[in-house]
Amino acid sequence: MKLEFSSVLTKLMPLVYPMDKHTLQILEFNKIVEMAGTFAVTAPGREKVINTAPLRNPEEIALKSSLISECRTLLSEGRLSGIEHFDELTLLLQRIKPEDVVLDAFQLRSFLPLFDSALNLKGFENDPLCSGLSNIISDITTHPEIKKTIERSINNEGRVRDTASKxxxxxxxxxxxGENNIKVMLDGILKEKEVTPHLQDFFVAERNNRLVIPVKIDFKGSVPGVLHDISNTGETAYIEPYSIQHLGNELESLRAEEKLEEYRILRAITSLLREERSGIGDDYYKVVEIDVLWAIARFSEQMKMSSPEINSKGCLKICNGRHPVLWKTLGREKREEELVPLDIEMGSGNSSIVITGSNAGGKTVALKTIGAINLMALSGMHVPAGSGTTVPMLENIFADIGDEQSIENNLSTFSAHITRISEILRQSKKGSLVLIDELGTGTDPDQGGALSCAILRRLQEKGALTVVSTHLGTLKAFAHSEPGLIN
Structure with a gap:
């Protein structure tokens, strides 16, 4: 029994965590996946890359990362995916489900790039360099007969070919x-001495799908025939002489038969697609999935990323980490040398880190880099960091970075931060990563310092991995005296 296309998608789509949306935004994860999305070839592939999100279990993460590694291996060999551009096809696949639906010629041709892509991907089947990809590709059908029928029946301009049927x-x-016979007869009429004085021009025209001759408006009664049109200037009448009217009727009848036969052909091809709708949908999903993997692989190659380890020990180690958005910005401005890689390690006895330093010293960038690398790793992506980077399997990431002042809710910057931190304290637990920028600022330093120490201690008690930045002396001292904290 064949699965419906929608159920195939539901079955194959990996489950993702409902990651904190506020965190995704302020860590600029949306910009990162948009950068990766530019490498996708297909429209649905790009959309899926942009919707990349952290996955639920380490096995799914490891599989996706491994498949990206295989794509990068193929890229290093100078090989291309062979995927061609196509637009979203799921709506067309849903549309053809009822038997009375007939797609037009352009809609039918829109499936060809999918079939071509599927066929090209079959070239990687059983390739020792990509055993994981080969497993996906082995189930691709390609539907060669439907592809051949569409190519034989419809040209690039969306016209049904003569070869579509005998x-x-x-x-x-x-x-x-019929057209040639009528034109020969009309050319003869144009040369008749009795007709010539009444003509506006000496050529055969077409009006309302009928071949006609242009006659001066004042002499339209001098050429016996049917009036089909008058020029915009009102000076020319387009007449179909009675002598060729029967031929015009025959031609019109043939054109009607042509339309009926074209419709029959389009209906037959639509039926072929309908019969294989589930299999085509399955191929569509697999091609899009490989396009996603290939796009992320190309993005990874551009930044010379590495495949991170996902651990269950709650350890975080980042070697030479960079934030993709900052890397892109500095590269565009020819300032790549200003990007300082990040090294950080925590989790084995030290669950919290306090980053200190002056304003504009890179503390905020460090927090965003830590968050972005964790999000990318948990999404199965390669990360802009060196080998040896390992990321814990997290359930959620919470961040409070930047000026959170809310005009709408009439909250001060400090109040907005406290509101956000209260929410973080409520939701965080073991398996959470918490990132807080300038903890305790915006109020009296002594009060802010005391509050910050209490917040940090509470996050430790809840078992969350925590990284905060500050320039408060009280918090610096607390980091040196409190077990499990490092500065």
Missing amino acids: KLAVIRRGISS
Whole structure:
């Protein structure tokens, strides 16, 4: 029994964590996946890259990361995916479910890049360099007969070809012959001495799908025939002489037969797609999935990323970490040398880190880099860090970075931070990563310092990995005296 396309998608889509949306935004994860999305070839592939999110279990993460590694291996060999651009096709696949639906020629041709992509990907089947990708590709069908039928039946301009059916070829030969016969007869009429003085021009025209001759408006009664149109200036009447009217009727009848035969052909091809709808949908999903992997691989190659380890010990180690958005910004301004890589290690006996330093000293960038690398790793992506980077399997990441002043709710900067931190304290637990920028600032230093120490101690009690930045002396001293904290 075949699965419906929608159920195939539901079955194959990996489950993701409902990660804190506020955190995703302030860590600029949306900008990172948009950077990766530019490398996708297909429209649905780009959309899926942009919607990348952390996954639920280490096995899914490891599999995705491994598949990206295989794509990068193929890229290093100078090999291309062979995927061609196509737009979203799920709506068309849903649309053809009812038997009375017929797609037009352009809609039918829109499936060809999918079939071509599937066929090209089959070239990687059983390739020892990409055994994981090969497992996905082995189930791709390619539907060569449907592909051949569409190519034989519809040209690039969306016109049904003469070769689509023998009957259509016969009809079109009849149309061509009929048009030529009428034109020969009309050319003869244009040369008749009795007619020449009444003509506005000496050529055969077409009006309302009928071949006609242009006659001066004042002499339209001098050429016996049917009036089909008058020029915009009102000076020319377009007449179909009675002598060729029967031929015009025959031609019109043939054109009607042509339309019926074209419709029959489009209906037949739509039926072929309908019969294989589930399999085509399955191929579509797999091609898009590989396009996603290939796009992330190309993005990874651009930044020379590495595949991180995902551990269950709650340890975080980042070697030479960089934030992709900062890397892109500095690169655009030719200031790459200003990017200072981040090294950090925590989790084995030290669950919290306090980053100190002057304003504009890079503390905020460090927090965003830590958060971004964790989000990328948990999403199965490679990360902009060196080998040896390892990331804990987290359930959520919470961040309070930047000026959170709310005009709408009439909250001061300090009040907004406290509101956000209260929410973080409520939701955080073991398996959470908490990132707080300038903890305790915005109020009296002594009061802010005391409050910050209490917040940090509470996060430790809840078992969350915590990284905070500050320039408060009280918090610096607390980091040196409190077990499990490092500065």
